[in-house]
Amino acid sequence: MGEVHTWAGVLFGWLLYFMFVTGTAxxxxxxxxxxxxxxxxxxxxxxxxxxxxxxxxxxxxxxxPAALRWSIQLPVDRNEPYLxxxxxxxxxxxxxxxxxxxxxxxxxxxxxxxxxxxxxQMHWRLxxxxxxxxxxxxxxxxxxxxxxxxxxxxVHRRFFADFFTLRLGKGQRSWLDxxxxxxxxxxxxxxxxxxxxxxxxxxxFMPLIASxxxxxxxxxxxxxxxxxxxxMAAAAPSGQRAASADIAPLLADARQRWAGAEAALxxxxxxxxxxxxxxVIGNFAAGAVRSAGILVYDGASGALLAERPAWQSxxxxxxxxxxxxxxxxxxxxxxxxxxxxxxxxxxxMIATGMLLWSAKRRERAQRSPAGLSRxxxxxxxxxxxxxxxLPIAIAAYFWANRLLPPGMAQRAxxxxxxxxxxxxxxxxxxxxxxxxxxxxxxxxxxxLAFGALPLLNAIATDRHLVHSLRAGDWVMGGFDLSALALxxxxxxxxxxxxxxxx
Amino acid sequence: MPLRFADARRRRATAARLLAGGLGGYAxxxxxxxxxxxxWGLARADAVLVAMQLSxxxxxxxxxxxxxxxxxxxACAGMALALLASAALAWAAL
Amino acid sequence: xxLALAFALTQLGLAALALAMDRHAGLLPRRYPLMRRALRxxxxxxLAAALPCTLARMDFAPALATWLGLLAxATLCTAAALAWAQRPRHARVRARSAAGSATH
Numbered sequence: 001m002g003e004v005h006t007w008a009g010v011l012f013g014w015l016l017y018f019m020f021v022t023g024t025a026x027x028x029x030x031x032x033x034x035x036x037x038x039x040x041x042x043x044x045x046x047x048x049x050x051x052x053x054x055x056x057x058x059x060x061x062x063x064x065p066a067a068l069r070w071s072i073q074l075p076v077d078r079n080e081p082y083l084x085x086x087x088x089x090x091x092x093x094x095x096x097x098x099x100x101x102x103x104x105x106x107x108x109x110x111x112x113x114x115x116x117x118x119x120x121q122m123h124w125r126l127x128x129x130x131x132x133x134x135x136x137x138x139x140x141x142x143x144x145x146x147x148x149x150x151x152x153x154x155v156h157r158r159f160f161a162d163f164f165t166l167r168l169g170k171g172q173r174s175w176l177d178x179x180x181x182x183x184x185x186x187x188x189x190x191x192x193x194x195x196x197x198x199x200x201x202x203x204x205f206m207p208l209i210a211s212x213x214x215x216x217x218x219x220x221x222x223x224x225x226x227x228x229x230x231x232m233a234a235a236a237p238s239g240q241r242a243a244s245a246d247i248a249p250l251l252a253d254a255r256q257r258w259a260g261a262e263a264a265l266x267x268x269x270x271x272x273x274x275x276x277x278x279x280v281i282g283n284f285a286a287g288a289v290r291s292a293g294i295l296v297y298d299g300a301s302g303a304l305l306a307e308r309p310a311w312q313s314x315x316x317x318x319x320x321x322x323x324x325x326x327x328x329x330x331x332x333x334x335x336x337x338x339x340x341x342x343x344x345x346x347x348x349m350i351a352t353g354m355l356l357w358s359a360k361r362r363e364r365a366q367r368s369p370a371g372l373s374r375x376x377x378x379x380x381x382x383x384x385x386x387x388x389x390l391p392i393a394i395a396a397y398f399w400a401n402r403l404l405p406p407g408m409a410q411r412a413x414x415x416x417x418x419x420x421x422x423x424x425x426x427x428x429x430x431x432x433x434x435x436x437x438x439x440x441x442x443x444x445x446x447x448l449a450f451g452a453l454p455l456l457n458a459i460a461t462d463r464h465l466v467h468s469l470r471a472g473d474w475v476m477g478g479f480d481l482s483a484l485a486l487x488x489x490x491x492x493x494x495x496x497x498x499x500x501x502x
Numbered sequence: 503m504p505l506r507f508a509d510a511r512r513r514r515a516t517a518a519r520l521l522a523g524g525l526g527g528y529a530x531x532x533x534x535x536x537x538x539x540x541x542w543g544l545a546r547a548d549a550v551l552v553a554m555q556l557s558x559x560x561x562x563x564x565x566x567x568x569x570x571x572x573x574x575x576x577a578c579a580g581m582a583l584a585l586l587a588s589a590a591l592a593w594a595a596l
Numbered sequence: 597x598x599l600a601l602a603f604a605l606t607q608l609g610l611a612a613l614a615l616a617m618d619r620h621a622g623l624l625p626r627r628y629p630l631m632r633r634a635l636r637x638x639x640x641x642x643l644a645a646a647l648p649c650t651l652a653r654m655d656f657a658p659a660l661a662t663w664l665g666l667l668a669x670a671t672l673c674t675a676a677a678l679a680w681a682q683r684p685r686h687a688r689v690r691a692r693s694a695a696g697s698a699t700h
Contacts, residue, residue, distance in 0.1 A: 001569050003516065146562055154566070164614045164671065166679040185671035188664040195558060202554040208532040209553045212596065213546045227547035288657035315544065315551040322555070325661070334599050335658055338665030345668060 005151040006357065008144040013354045014386045015141045020350060021390050022123040024343030025116065027328060027336075030079055032116025035479040036401045038461040039110045040099060042473045043081030047102045049074055049262050050248040055105030056085045056266075057247060059098070065272060066090045072266040075102050079285045079329050080264065112411040113401055119394065124200070127416065139201040146194040148353075152183060159184075172359045179352040182345045189342035190349070196326035199319060228316075232296045233305035235275040242274040245302030253304070254280045254295050261286070261293075274300055282310065289317055290324035351387045358383060381430050381438060388442040389426035391486075395449035396422035398483075402460040436497075443494035451487025454480040515574035523568025526581035530588060531561035537591035599662075602649035605642045606666040610674045612639030623681055 025032065034040060056072040064070070067087035075083050083102040088095050099108045126134040153159065163184060166177045183190060198205065207221070214220040247266070254263050264283035270276045276299025282292030289310075296306040311317060324330060328339045358380050365372040372380075397419040404411055404418075430438045457480060458464030468477030535553035544552065564581065571577035614620055616635035624631060646666065650659035 001566065004565065004569050143558070143561065146558065147565060150562055151566060151569075161617065161619060164610075164617075164675040164678050165619065166675040168679055181672065181675055185675075186668045189668065198558045199555060202557070206532055206554050206557045209536060209557060210550050212532075212536040212540075212553070212592065213550055224547065224550060227545075228551075287655070288661070313545070313548050315548040315555075318555060319551055321657075325657075328661075331658060331661070332654065335654075335662045335665065338662065338668065342665060342668050345672075 001151050002155045005148050005155055008148040009353050010357060012141040012144040013350055016145055017350045019123055020347045022119050024340060026120025026123045027339055029116035029120040031475050031479060034475045036113045036115045037110045038463040039108055045075040045077060045081045047075045049251050052083050052102055053247045053266060056083060056100060059100055059105055060085055070268040070271050074264055076264045076283055111406045113415060114412040135204060139205045142197045149190055149194055175352055175356040175359055179356050182349040186342040186345040190346055192325055196322040199322045233277060237270040237273045238275045240274040241272055242300040244299055250278060250280055250297050250302055258282060258293050276300060285329035288324045288330050289320045291320040354383060381435050384438040384442050385427040385430035388446055389423050392426060392446050392449050393419045393423035398453055402456050440494060440497045443490055443497055447487050447491035447494055450483045453483035518574040519568045519577045522578045522581040523565035526585060527561050527564030530564045530584055531557040533588035533592050534560050537588050537595055540595035598649045598653045602646040603666055605646040607670040607673060609639045609642030610670045614674050620678055
């Protein structure tokens, strides 16, 4: 059983660490998004829905009257604080997205960046990999995580006696205590996160189960999805122009049907057509169960065509609950802080696990006549870049966001290329440097990369820390303060590493 | 010489457990939940959802059982038995 | 306020349960046989009492998640405090003898 734990950890440790770091950063994606788009004003939410929707529709009518689809994200809560419109051009090409000022309806010129959203998406899509490959890799890694947790509990010989044990300065035993403590302290979270993560990928990970009920013919999967996410009153465009119905009565009707709950998202298919459809969608992030009502109205007459309530069946609600718990969007400030804290403990759990394994192998190798093999020595060195290098690379992503010229082509892609280029460089540095020195140097670099972010922010924009604190802009200010705190933490780590070397 | 032989045997045993638990467990994870859920008479999509959400528990339990078994032979035999039983149940139920 | 109380109860509860354990019993002032049992009961009660505190402020699912989540920082604080309190004896003996020699 211990073998399973070790192998699951060794094979997937670095990937799981990447998923935990991007997952924890991605949990704060809205806040990171805001910092990476300093042009956006301080968000004020929630706003009266009909007013915001009206302004959005005016803009879309002027900018993209012939689009295939419009989407309007209303400013509703911490998770979606801005009025944002999008459209799919009729001529083809990527979907367009614009932020609107919720008070005036005017577009806000924002720099081209993938923001914190991309850190969140990398959590399951990775990067530079074909989507199917990434999905399978992440699915197998998630299963390995679940196995590592369960086998870890089983092989932890003195689970209760060692619950609070932390022996510092004792080499391998200290790594073991740290690994155990990080895992045990956040165990409910880790079990929830790993199981719910698997539920996210279960359609492709366990396809034969769908086949048991839907058959194995080529169209079976589509039949399953059609049952699950039934199309609502879909219709092809008729080609005839028709006046669009007013949005305010539709929103009022939705509010009345949902016992006071407000709409969060509007999607209009074939705007301006006689067969236009207006989908009014509730707030999926309102509660722990990630579900909300959807109402589809006729775009021309305003009549209700189809309705999908938030609750459809217990199995669906169970899945929605697991997905909602994983995303954790429903939490107030304390719960959010606890999610971030537990996520960081998960990162620590994996990092200490890998370092413990390396320490054990080093000890075993030093006792044998052959000594440490070249491969083992290299892995020990590369741990530095895998563990410290990733946060530094993410900091580099933030630096790139402030430093790259705004008008640059493919700017968002280049910010990401820089993230990975820096990470690669750190791997090279780690491979060429003795492990102890590499840890010290990269820890110092991490301290600098994060600690200097507020300074960079002050130089590159006018939304610096003092301004944020004075204006009560806790998102911008919070990010700067967190960067300072992280810089300080890395600096402390670097100082302790300094003291330990003779 | 005897040491190397014991090593190879251990490696073969571990590989056998891995195949039984990893591959056999994957198959079991898609058979047993189906066998368990079909009798509940749920709507198709709902039944699939329940079975899928249960499958990971089965997979984890199967893989851990394969390594907790007293010998690799028992692990393989146990997995084969479980697979046959689940397949029979599932086939009878569907 | 309620949430701060929930955290305080969780922290005190875990600390009490920790002190009631064999390994950390050396930190207790005197070896009363009933003290450990009392600590265990009070600790469990405190942990349980933290849940209604969270329920007072939020719906069931977020309250349960918060209650379980509070265990993480509380466990770490308890472990850190115990590690500091049980730090190597010779450091304390040295300090005591240094204080003793200073008075001579």
